[in-house]
Amino acid sequence: xxxxxxxxxxxxxxxxxxxxxxxxxxxxxxxxxxxxxxxxxxxxxxxxxxxxxxxxxxxxxxxxxxxxxxxxxxxxxxxxxxxxxxxxxxxxxxxxxxxxxxxxxxxxxxxxxxxxxxxxxxxxxxxx
Numbered sequence: 001x002x003x004x005x006x007x008x009x010x011x012x013x014x015x016x017x018x019x020x021x022x023x024x025x026x027x028x029x030x031x032x033x034x035x036x037x038x039x040x041x042x043x044x045x046x047x048x049x050x051x052x053x054x055x056x057x058x059x060x061x062x063x064x065x066x067x068x069x070x071x072x073x074x075x076x077x078x079x080x081x082x083x084x085x086x087x088x089x090x091x092x093x094x095x096x097x098x099x100x101x102x103x104x105x106x107x108x109x110x111x112x113x114x115x116x117x118x119x120x121x122x123x124x125x126x127x128x
Contacts, residue, residue, distance in 0.1 A: 015042070020062040024048060024054045 027033060027047060027090030037044045070078065097120055 011103050014064070017059060017103050020050050020052070021059060024062070027051050028054075 017042075023036065023042070024047075026036060028051070033044050033047055037047055040047075050062060055061075
């Protein structure tokens, strides 16, 4: 299949907003849709969607939907911010781990001390 990817589906083409506007204006001027569709190699259903979006929202309706793509420098700054955030989180977790390790050592030492001869088998009772 021409233009198909490995999964057998066609790759979606992205058309410039200016291209869409020109095609829609030709449709609105009365040009027949079927020959126009063949000429520009876009399905008629898509042309009708473009026309309807143009009628509802104007040129803004023909702009790509979804998240805007980031420029390389924006990607870099976003990635650097994420790295800083993760490094800060790793630092916090290291502090917690260190604290817990010291607490476990202390509990272990207290238990060993309480097993010595003449000592109580458990920690001191809390007083009411």
